[in-house]
Amino acid sequence: MSEQHTYRVIVRGTWEGLTDEARARLLAEAADHGMASMRFCAEGSLSYEPVPLKHFSMRYVVVSDPADGEEMAGAIAEDRAETTLRELGYGFAGLKSTVTDLDTMKINRKPASRR
Numbered sequence: 518m519s520e521q522h523t524y525r526v527i528v529r530g531t532w533e534g535l536t537d538e539a540r541a542r543l544l545a546e547a548a549d550h551g552m553a554s555m556r557f558c559a560e561g562s563l564s565y566e567p568v569p570l571k572h573f574s575m576r577y578v579v580v581s582d583p584a585d586g587e588e589m590a591g592a593i594a595e596d597r598a599e600t601t602l603r604e605l606g607y608g609f610a611g612l613k614s615t616v617t618d619l620d621t622m623k624i625n626r627k628p629a630s631r632r
Contacts, residue, residue, distance in 0.1 A: 522583040522620040525557045526594035528575045529615075534608030535570075543570060543607070561597055573609070575601070587616040 535543070543550075547567035555564050557576045565573035577594040591614035602609050 521580050524579045524590035525617045526577045527615045528594050528598040530609045530612040533610040539607050591616045
């Protein structure tokens with residue numbers, strides 16, 4: 518069995534071509550998608566500011582083969598974001614992802630004498 522790596526991926530994009538209904542729904546649900554809602558999970562969490570209603574981000578946890586690398590983890594998360602946004606009826610453009618491999622992150626710990 519091959520080793521799996523866990524990636525945290527932030528997918529950012531811009532709202533585009535929103536219908537009046539989609540815009541109204543986003544504005545009505547904005548309180549549920551603010552700073553406090555930001556978390557990394559497999560199904561993704563959507564966050565955005567209602568004013569101006571222009572940009573959004575979605576946070577994902579992607580577990581995949583490390584040989585596929587961060588680029589694949591980003592592509593998987595972007596695909597998940599596209600699927601979710603289309604299912605919700607939200608127009609979007611310009612998806613870009615930022616990927617962090619949690620299994621290769623270096624953690625700088627302060628020596629006990631400096632705590």
